Amino acid sequence: MSFSEQQVRQAFEQLHAPRAAIDATLQRIEQLRTQEEASRSVEPASSKDFRVIRSCGRTWRVGLAAACVALALVGVLGVGCKLYFEPTAYVGIDVNPSIELGVNRFDIVVEVRGINEDGEAVLQQAPLLYRSFDEALELLGKSEAFRASVESAAVMEITISSDNEAQTQHLCIQGDRFIEEMPCHGTCSHASDEDRHEAHSHGMGVARYQAARELLALDSSLTMEDCAALSMRELRDRIAAYEMTETADEESPAGSSEEGEAAADQAAGNHHGQGLGGGHGRGGRERHGG
Amino acid sequence: MRSAKDIERAMTAHADAVWRACALHCASQADVQDAFQETFIKYAQADGTMFADDEHRKAWLLRVAINQCKDMLRARSRSDVSLDETVATVELVSSDGVVQPGSVLFEVAEALRSLDDPPRTPLYLSLCEGYTAPEIAEVVAAPVNTVYSWIARGKQQLREVLS
Numbered sequence: 001m002s003f004s005e006q007q008v009r010q011a012f013e014q015l016h017a018p019r020a021a022i023d024a025t026l027q028r029i030e031q032l033r034t035q036e037e038a039s040r041s042v043e044p045a046s047s048k049d050f051r052v053i054r055s056c057g058r059t060w061r062v063g064l065a066a067a068c069v070a071l072a073l074v075g076v077l078g079v080g081c082k083l084y085f086e087p088t089a090y091v092g093i094d095v096n097p098s099i100e101l102g103v104n105r106f107d108i109v110v111e112v113r114g115i116n117e118d119g120e121a122v123l124q125q126a127p128l129l130y131r132s133f134d135e136a137l138e139l140l141g142k143s144e145a146f147r148a149s150v151e152s153a154a155v156m157e158i159t160i161s162s163d164n165e166a167q168t169q170h171l172c173i174q175g176d177r178f179i180e181e182m183p184c185h186g187t188c189s190h191a192s193d194e195d196r197h198e199a200h201s202h203g204m205g206v207a208r209y210q211a212a213r214e215l216l217a218l219d220s221s222l223t224m225e226d227c228a229a230l231s232m233r234e235l236r237d238r239i240a241a242y243e244m245t246e247t248a249d250e251e252s253p254a255g256s257s258e259e260g261e262a263a264a265d266q267a268a269g270n271h272h273g274q275g276l277g278g279g280h281g282r283g284g285r286e287r288h289g290g
Numbered sequence: 291m292r293s294a295k296d297i298e299r300a301m302t303a304h305a306d307a308v309w310r311a312c313a314l315h316c317a318s319q320a321d322v323q324d325a326f327q328e329t330f331i332k333y334a335q336a337d338g339t340m341f342a343d344d345e346h347r348k349a350w351l352l353r354v355a356i357n358q359c360k361d362m363l364r365a366r367s368r369s370d371v372s373l374d375e376t377v378a379t380v381e382l383v384s385s386d387g388v389v390q391p392g393s394v395l396f397e398v399a400e401a402l403r404s405l406d407d408p409p410r411t412p413l414y415l416s417l418c419e420g421y422t423a424p425e426i427a428e429v430v431a432a433p434v435n436t437v438y439s440w441i442a443r444g445k446q447q448l449r450e451v452l453s
Contacts, residue, residue, distance in 0.1 A: 004452045005417050005445065008402050011395035012418040017309035017326065022301055025327045026294075029334045033291050 087111050089162030089171055090196060091133070093140070095149050095184070096231035097122045098205035101136060103171065105164070109136045115205045116228075122146045133171060137178040155232040156186035157207030161196045204228050211235040218242040292337045300333060304348050307419060308355045314403060314414050315359035317366065325362060329355040352419070353429045356411055401451040408432075409444030416441050 087102030087110055097118035102111025112128050114120030126143035128136040140146050150156055158175040162168045168190055175188035191206040199209030202224050212227030215238055227235065305326075312325040332354050341347040402414060411430055415421040423441065427434040 002445075002449075004398060004401075004448060007395060007398040008448070009418050011399035012310050012314075012402075012414070014395065015306070015310050015313055015399075017301075017305035021309070021323050021326055022305055024323070025330045026298065026301070028327055029291075029297055029331055030294065032331065032334070033294075036291060 084108070085110050088164050089160055089167050091171060091175065092159045092161070092191070092196070092199075092205040092207060093156065094159075094205035094207040094232050095146075095154050095156045095186075096208075097146065097149060098208055099123060099140075100205065101128060101133070103133050103167075105167070107133045107167075107171070109133060115200070115208075116203065118145075118149070119205075122149075134174055137174065141178065141181060149231075150182045150184045152183045153233060154184035155236050156182060156184050157211075157232055158186065158188040159191040159196075159206040159210075160188070161191050161193055161206065163193075202228065208232060208235065211239065214239050215242075218246075292334050297330065297334050300347060300351070301330060303344060304351050305330075307348060308351050310418065311352050311355045311414070312359055314410065315356060315407070316362065321359075321362055321366075325355060325358045328358050332358075349421075349425065349429055352415070356429070398452065401448060404451060405444060405447050409440040409447065412437050412440040413444030413448065416444075 084104060084106070086104060088105045089103045090111075091101045091103055092115070093099050093101070094115075096116070098115035099119040099122060100111075100113045100115055101109045102113070104110045109128050109131055112123050114123045122140070122143060122145045125145045126136075126139050128139060131139065156179055158172075158179065160168045160171050160175065162171070172188045172190070179186040179188060189207075191210070195210065196206050199206045202209055202212075204212065204227075208228070211232065212224060212230075212235060215227055215235055216222055216224065218239060219242060230238075308329050309322070309326055312322040312329070316322040316325055329351060333351060339350065341350065402410065402417075405413065408430075412423075412426050412432075415426045415429060416423070421429065423437045424434050426432075426441075427437045430437070432440075
């Protein structure tokens, strides 16, 4: 210890608590003891109240800090929840049934919706919510209700509606792979948000609505309600039949129009008879992926 | 509340140490008396606190006294009273007259009081109360290594003030 440090020690050692301060303190403590004993007989909790009042300032600061931390956590949680629960792509699957899956930026299914009654029945059997898109498609493919509708003659169309080009691409690749694994025919394509909203307003999935519009353009005797009751196979068969008729009319305007009309009538009356699943893809959609 | 005998015994043993700790921190003689009194009132009321030995009791009293002084200083800094005015009223005077304004010991004690806190408290506890760095760390609730650096910095600053 240096000389100055020794002097500091020496200086403070000379300081003693004055007798008057000690006596005043002892007196004050005894006073408090008397008050406490008196108040205890009337109000047992008064000494605790005294402590609570004294700690008020610190409690206020701790409370404020806790509130700030809680607010920050709520903010982080809110942003996290928004990122997780907000669908960034909608995947419509139309055969008949028609369903739609809302997929978030992490390719997790965060929304499921049956567009028609058959679609709702499928979703009741297959719990697709909060599964990865891949896993959801796998579960859907294994579900009996869905499997029954995708026999070899059926047509399945998958449409992706998203502003995210990259996500659209890889969801489409997964969609194409899913179609390949199924016994039916089909395609995966992109549709705009407007098409999606318009289709929903008519109670149809996007692919079914686009096929219905194609058919209505060819057959003005039908209504949108009529088209809503048809499966994708039936819609595509009828479109193909009308297209064949038109082609036949162009090739031999005098002789074979009756044959073409007969083909169209046959298609209109026999919904499951023709293997024409590949003859579609019109209606302004962009084909993506494989 | 603790018994009168317990309180008197604690005051006999530690009143000087508590008084010095209050004198180190407080801005005026009245504040020193208030902090001193509040410390022993808290001791009297802390009848649920058990002490392993007398040194443990002393450390507890010093920690309460230091915190009490800091609370009072904070309250004063929030009030209208200027801190400079109150600092001007400080006088460390021993009852036997050895430490008086103008004396060497008075100047030395004032030099320690003029340091920032930290390092003032850790340096005081080290020099005047003979505490080790780990013991000081417990009193001031700080890491031991930090206490070591505070003490070193305090000694350096004290040398600079006294030179």
